[in-house]
Amino acid sequence: MVVRRKxxxxxxxxxxTTTILEVKKMIEGILKVPPENQMILKHLTEMEDDKTLGYYNLNGQTARAHTPASLGLCFRDPGG
Structure with missing residues (x-):
């Protein structure tokens, strides 16, 4: 899967079976932005933390190595 921001x-x-929260934790390990300040998007719709990638129809049939699933990433302003 590919996650893009700017x-x-x-x-x-x-x-x-990976949850969106687990994906956010993976991103936190790379970009040092906590999950609560991240927003993951699929087709401009925010993905919910407790849902799995499978819930959003992201699986081995729809996301392959040569055509990975592409998700958007936004950061929330920690100050509100």
């Missing part, structure tokens, strides 16, 4: 592209390996 000019930053992150390649992640995740299963369809």
């Amino acid at each position: 000019k930053t592209t992150i390649h992640l390996n995740a299963k369809e």
